[in-house]
Amino acid sequence: MTPTDLSPKETQAPINQMESEEAQRYYSATQFQLIWWRFRKHRLAQVGAIILITMAVIGLFAEFFGPYTGTTRVSDAVLVRPQAPQFCNDDGCTLRPFIPGVISERNPETLRMETKIDPSVRRDIYFFVEGEEYKLLGKFKTNIHFFGLKEGSIHLFGTDSLGRDIFSRVLLATRTSLSIGIFGVVIAFVLALVIGGVAGYFGGGLDYAIQRLTEIVRVIPVIPLYMGLAAAFPKEWSSTQVYFAMTLVLALVGWPTLARRIRGKLLSLRGEDYVIAANLAGAGPSRIIGRHLLPAFMSYIIVDLVISFPFMLLSETALSFVGLGLRPPTVSWGVLLQDAQTVRAIEQAPWLFIPAIFVVVAVLSFTVLGDGLRDAADPYQVSG
Amino acid sequence: MSDTLLEIKDLKVHFPIRSKNLFGGVTKYVKAVDGVSFYIEKGETLGLVGESGSGKTTVGRSILRAIEPTAGKVTFNVDDETFDLSQLTDKEMRGFREHMQLIFQDPYSSLNPRMTVRDIIAEPLIAQKLATGDEVDERVREAAALCKLNLEFLRRFPHAFSGGQRQRIGIARALVSRPQFIVCDESVSALDVSIQAEILNLLMDLQAEFGFTYLFIAHDLSVVAHISKRVAVMYLGQLVELAPTKDLFYAPKHPYTEALMSAIPEVNPDQEMNPVHLDGEIPSPINPPSGCRFHTRCPYTQDNCKTDIPKWEEIEDNHFVACHFAKTLTLKGAEMPTSVDAN
Amino acid sequence: MVKFLFQRTIGMAITMFFVSIMVFVIMELPPGDYAERWAFRKFSGTGAQITEADLDNIRANFGLDRPAPERYFKWISGIVLHGDFGEAFAFQTSVNNVIGQKIWLTLAILFSTLIVTYLVAIPVGIYAAIRRGSAEDYALTVFSYLGFALPNFLLALVLLYVSITVFDSSVGGLFSPEYADAPWSIAKAKDLLGHLIIPAIILAWSATAFQLQTVRATMLDELNNLSVTAARARGVPEWKLLLKYPARLAINPVVSTMSFDANRIFSELPIVALVLGLPELGELLLKSYLDLDMFVAGAILLILTFMIVFMNFLSDIFLAILDPRVKLIEG
């Protein structure tokens, strides 16, 4: 729609006589500085990044942030409702947060155990309290938890039907789900990079064969394919084995899409004038790849990594949800959601659905972050 | 011929067309360049003109082996030694690239946006290890100064520059390895009129100072006429005429050249344009016409043009034509200036 | 056109050949062998003792003692020549019987989902592009984000929960109880249509989000196209112009990705079907994976993939009709 004499090239700033310091800085800015400046304009993407970093930190130190280990059963607290910390009750307000006491009694009609709030009891929340022993980062033995009660138990997200603290379990699941996503993406990426790179750089018959292969993998519906592979895990495998097998499966099915994108990008880059110029300057393949293709490629790789994540997360969640993925005692978001498979379960204890919120928030964060990065990734293209 | 720098014999470049069916078999070829021969002398500028699809860019790139020629011979003289470029391996060719360079058309896409100007200009030196350490910087500064680039700009990135300045950076890169031969592929076509003159002057000054040899490819006839000593005209993958600039423009011998000359809009409202009318369109290079390739559009065509391929002949001193009737036709060229100071 | 169709049909056959090999590999993957699982299922609870010899017998019966290529050949030729998908041990009957009419229900779900997707995504995507930067556009973007982020099976759970707690009725299933086992009739078909809407909306959820963004992006590209300005310069009224030029082209990428939508829908189908209790192939696939009833699983995987490949074939044809440039490329 823009008339010819307002094309982007002309509106790009050429050097003028007067040069502000800002302009100087812009002119000698590297690729990643430019990307960073552009990224800083994307508020939403930054929010996404912050959420993800928070999730990663919390996941990494799940045992510290959660008041209980994931397997602890508080037997008299089955299906406890989530408890929100308060600052005020009938006796007035304090600076220290607390939760009201809980009494559990059997309902005389349904004969189920039910919990009730006892506003007369006040249980103060303390920070850095001693609790169950665990190994921080799998190495350092300690029993300090970020918060907890001196007596009684606290369940921010309630408990499940076995009386386990959902809050603590969600934190552990965050670690599992994010890490399986990371491993899955990384392995898929290495595969895609090698295969797509070979196809894109050398072209010809090899490229053709790889193209056809990826096409075939891509027509089979993804999740059923995952399921088929996951169904083959022997029942006697340990949860660790299943965990690693899952990452492999995710990667194996995930690479064709990535390989295709990498190949396409490489092919178009290879035809760029400046790459031809490097060729004509006498640069060998290693220099062309190292100095020209890879730097141009890096930002796309990062963007692609980020936008592949949600797919891995959702696949893992879906598979574990139906029992074909990770298995207890490993906890992931999908495993936790198994408890919420039926409407009856949710009706009885809606808080079992809380892990879904984490899934959604994580995927949303990855999506907006990916969008922001994609916009920022090519600072040399003037956006319309 | 000791003063010949470069000689091209029967150069052919055919691009396969892969059909998009199952096995991707190659059934057709685009004959982009189909038997082109010429030589370039040391220190001269040979202009190469032709309309889109004539194959002029492919000629330039295949001499540099940016595109692999299908057939033909390209010989290059360096220090009285003759090399057959088509016989060199990729690695040998890489070592040879210091002698020959390309200046691109698009000053935007031809510079890597992720490298500083210094690194861009230094690339030929570093890639071929022609210089090390401080010598690199010295030679980069020298090249930049020759192209009238502010040395302050060397640590900046291409996004800081306008089209004209970028084109200078491209030229500095081309000459930093002190090549003997430079292909200018539409190197001023993308520039504004007011910038174009400066770049043309720069190219000519550099040639005067260092004795560069240019192959100057362009579609703008006036620009080619201005910079070239001799000009070759291409049509549909083949040369139709090659002659010293003034001979070619003022006294063309090939009907196609005549048509081209007559179509140049003169910057002179008194001189009305009277273009030779050509029939139809340029035929497809996949199935070029038989005989003389121009016969489908030539106003002077005869029966034998359809069947006989015209010979590439030197009909006057240094004037080559491929036309059956080159000697008998009287053709009109561009209007010759009436006096030297026809201002 | 005939040549075009012929080429595409051959292409489809070749793709299906490679797919069948992959499916066969998946069928072979689970540990232990089919004979053991078959025998276990058949005789468990009967108190019969199974000896190694019995198992060998069963293996010989099923041809399991033959090398893999031979078994593959037997399996695939049964399917191609006789339409015989083998035996489903979990049901003690042939796979064909188990799958039977579920194919039609699956197709019904697929098409109703596609219809919902396109009915929403195309007009809304076009609208969002025209109103670029407006509040509606922004809201639709947020909706799309949610479409990516909230998996369909969770949406199904949410909808079920809402329908039960708020409306006190379930939205699951494909038939009302009174029709579930009734023979086909017009009333039953109507009942099915009524029940199809909810799963269609749920399954269309993410596909719509994706396609909406595709349509919007293409539409934005096309709006910037000179041909639109050219038409405007000819005085063509704005609405007519938008529909005739950019909107027409914005449909092309949707048509060309129909098979991806089918792929996405079939991906989500098993889990959504599990949540909603839909008696079709996806749910059956999931069950047979859990039972390791690999003949059934393989058959379903093959059928679903075939539907996707066929959708691809259809979209190629539609595209050739919609876009005159396509034929030229095929040459």
Added chain:
Amino acid sequence: MANTKEITKDNLLEVRNLKISFKTDEGIITAVDGIDFSVKHGQTLGIVGESGSGKSVSTWSIMRLLPKNSIIDKGSSIQFHRKSGKVVEMTKLKANSRELRKIRGGEVALIFQEPMSSFSPVYTIGNQIVEAVLQHRDVSKEEAEEIAVDMLDRVGISNPRQRFRQYPFELSGGMRQRAMIAVALSMNPSLLIADEPTTSLDVTIQAQILELMNELQEELGMSIIFITHNLGVIAQVADEIEVMYLGKILERGKTKEIIQQPQHPYTQALLEAIPRLDRLGERLTAISGDIPSPLSRPVGCPFYTRCEKVMPGICDIEMPKPTQLSETHTVYCFLHEEKDV
């Protein structure tokens, strides 16, 4: 609102004080900065300018075709003589109003540089011509088809009946540009705006198109605004020329006046800078420096940063006023303003 006097009779179009800006992320860019020009009945006005000169923007604004982020200044006036004799103020017309639509195509037609992208690829050439004809002429569909085929024939397309049913990609570049002209002229406009119509064409095709446009103008009597950066082309087609630079008009006059007696330093420099066949072997005179970015337009005369004859303290303060050198020749330069005084 100083310039709202009524349009003179022999002018088809009169533009006064036209100022157009664009809202962008980097701020407001002024693309056209207060220019005046007019087009006479049956004549060709040539506009020459390099990139960023605002030549396309100023003419697209006549048809109100600029993108949404553009702003036409309130003081601008574009008056157009309609076929009915009525004078309309184009800047006052409502977007998408009936009257604007009638004028677009029916009275003012536009052809572009790239004929490929100005046709929709999925409809036949015929379809797009018929659409235009039906929009502006009271004819049946069959009659419209006849008009279209006839028009294709008139612009020199062989086998017009067959071409009518072909898609744009099946035609060559020259053919497409002919077809584009056919579309424009099939609606019988009184003003044709040709925006670099030959820039992407080869010289032989360019010559044919220029010839065709000349012939058609003689035959149909419409006015033409011809935009180009090629001085050779403009010398051949225009009756009058105006020279634009960075959103301003620097010089205006009869073609001979501009080409043979240029008075503005920029026009002079441009003519010296292009290689010409009648001056082979002469060194070109280059214009030093770069065209400034529209983001940082110089104050005063836009050319002063590159002008050989710049007078510091004068040229960089304000824009010079027009100096009338002859009835038809106007220059905007202090060198002449001084002489005048």
